[in-house]
Amino acid sequence: MMSDGGSIKKVKKFHHDTVMKYILMAVASVTVLIIFFIILFILGNGIGAVKEVGIWNFLTGFTWKPSIGSYGAMPLITGTILVTVGAILIALPLGLGSAIFISEIAPKRIRNILKPVCEIFAGIPSVVYGFFGLIVLVPLLRNLFPDHLLFGTSWLAGSIILGIMALPTIVSVSEDAMRAVPKSYREASMAMGATRWETTRKVVVPAAISGIAAATILGIGRAIGETMAVMMVTGNSAIIPAPLWNFFEMLRTITATLALEMPDVVSGSTHYSALFLLALVLMLMVLAINFIAKMIIKRSKRKFGDPTVPATSSKKMRAIASAVKNTPRTIWGLMLISVFMMTFILSAVIQSDMLVSFICGIIVAELFLIFTIGILLVPTGDERIPGKLQDTSKRSYMISRYSSKLIRSAVLTGAFVFVWMMASLFADTFVSVLTAFVFLAAMIAVIPLAKRLGSGIREKIAHISLTGVVAVVVLVLIVLIVDIVSKGLPALSFDFIFGYPTDGGLGGGIFPAIVGTIQLVVGTMMIAFPLGIVSGIYLAEYAKNTRSTKIIREAIDILNGTPSVVFGLFGMAALVIFLGVGYALIAGCITLAVMVLPVIIRTTEEAVLAVPKELREASLALGASKWETTMKVVVPAAFGGVVTGLILSLGRAAGETAPILFTAVVVFRSSISFSLADPVMALPYHLYFLASEVPGSTTMQYGTALVLLLLVLFMFAMASVVRYKYNKNIKW
């Protein structure tokens, strides 16, 4: 070899490199086929409802009552949006506050505890959260608001539970984003005499804003697709709350509707197809959210990272802005007053409540004002800027002058409306409007006062309130864990673990459910691992950045964000009914495998891509083939990341309920079967069944919840050990 005369001609026609490439490609394309099949399947089944109900009737109908053939999805869509909005209102302040605390304030020791704790809570199965909500939160709310809540199950309960569930995601991702802000920014700010808090607020948070936005969106995505927890605590009545912000009302989400109605539906009926259409609507909502997230990230990148010119406005906008600017102030004032009067009169005619109409008028006028000032910020090229700064780029100059005022008035308006809405749930119109005004006045009075405080005092106040936020979050999590562990431990016994359930779930054990869950996880693993890993490696190492690769990535992302209940729907329709498999282990495994496939592909791809280019170049420069480089250098280097992703995905599969709800599980089995065609019991479903259908089985519920929790946590512990071990060995 060393002395063959220096020829660099090809010796073999088919190098193993090429062969391997095609093999990988073949496996990856199976995955791609599966993914497109799912999307097409759901689309195809949803079309029927479009024909029979009509898309307009479906989206705008106010009654969802399949028993009388009424398929108006409005209450369900509203329910989904409302419960999610509520969850974010709860989770965002708590999550962001905690993230700031962990990243900027907490000593290293506390950070090292809080960060993993956060990840543990992200991994707790949703059915456990639902169970906790049902057994702890719902009674608590009923006692707190006896006049408003008859049963306790409500939008409020749903939002609180979803908020708690979205918290770990928000904390974890935004903390990462803030920690990624270069130390040099902090140093520069501190060196100018800024306090830690000023540095955090004005440098770190703005620099991390795209990460924080992404975290929020991920949280929203998680909340919107959540099934079990929501179903257990929201009461599930398909009505639109009145007034719209009445969070004491029960409501029903799209996901809950799918989970509740799918098992009883006749295949091929209008109802059946309407459920698919609902699933499509849900997917579209998730897609829209992800799209917005991408846009936000892109925009903020353009603004700061990318040294390009700020975006210029369109001609039309400039014309409008020019017109607005050239309008004299008196006309402006007149317009403002007329906007107010028009809203006032219109509102008075509709609502016949003078005070409410007055408020509406003010709010709309305020919005009008904000909007016009917004237009003023559009450059027209003919501004006269006072002072010496004739040369500056003018639009941004205006923005920097007015934006803080704009934001402040928008925030004040928002706060006013919010307080009014909340107060109106507890008091009559007059009192609630008064409350809102008092609140507004207090805000306006306090803001300048707060500004006059020394920066040191402001920092102290900020730190104390952030610590308070973290304390609340930690307290909630501690209550959750302590409650389940303390009440679950007494239930654990030999008979409980290794016995069969008796008396319809009131006694006995959960052995078949434990075995069933393990069977499901193992089956999922065997299907999803090979497909997912190979596809991930293919995408990272071999796939060229062509249009088709882009489409594949998009498709994977779509499936990645798809709520688990949609996979359940697919599994039932495609496997259980269409292929006639019936409720069976194999159907559950395939459904779960399809669900975790995108996660596995993505984490594998990311782990592989994280391997530095230099390592590959070093290997290739030694004459190794691409395949050899991949197998001997890249994959071993990415091993830790890949395995972590795999275990995490299995943990998710073990805790999921919705996908197996109508593909694989039954309430009771009297023996263990290893046949792929038999249905199984499973821990999450068993917990759901006991909690919602078997009153008086509290001890059994806590026992099941604890076992499920331990099983899932064990997997996450394994994942952390693997990651820790590999992170220690490999550093770049």
Place this chain on the structure above:
Amino acid sequence: MIDTNVMDIDKFNLWYGEKQALIEVSMNVRKNKVTALIGPSGCGKSTLIRCMNRMNDLVDGCRVEGRMSFNGQDIYDKSTDVMLLRKKIGMIFQKPNPFPMSVRDNITYGPKIHGVTKPDELDEIVERSLRQAALWDEVHDRLEHSALSLSGGQQQRLCIARTLSINPEVILMDEPTSALDPIATSKIEDLAGELQKDYTVVIVTHNMQQAARISDYTGFMYIGRMIEFDRTDKVFSKPSDELTERYITGRFG
């Protein structure tokens, strides 16, 4: 001519955990002069300069002993307002570190922190600081562009302008040109000379020619100790210590 001292450092010691990084360092900083600190890597010159506005507070396990004073007041006294100290003693870092904001927002950051809110006043500060940092002509028509769109040398001058925006008395420069090309470097050097009219400058540098060119006083440090501190012409023409002589003549190690 007798210069007044802005800063006095007397037998100053510093430890990072167990490791002592500064040993019995004594020197002073004369008003409206450029003071350079030179010495091989790891000699403690960056550590010393970071002590002067207490940026080392941010390092875990950092402990100091001895006296370091600014206008006669002990910098490390409990009653010192660190934020105020840093306002008066600004700092330029090795690598340009503009915030990921617009050029204007970079400059107005400090004044806003310290309570300036009037737009007109801020505009004046922006123009004045940028002119002082000899950057105005290059960026006056793109104040709203991202600061990261500037070249490395411009970014460093922006950082200087940012520091000037809050009218410090002393400007500490920690190897401000180590990440820049020769042309950008010479601009920063010229700037340091200009600034000396209104400010006091302390500069850490690897580059002995740089120290010789721009400074009035030079301190030579070696393994945590201040070996020699004197007027620059004296240090470079007839150093009193043999170590110094070997270092400046390049016969070192």
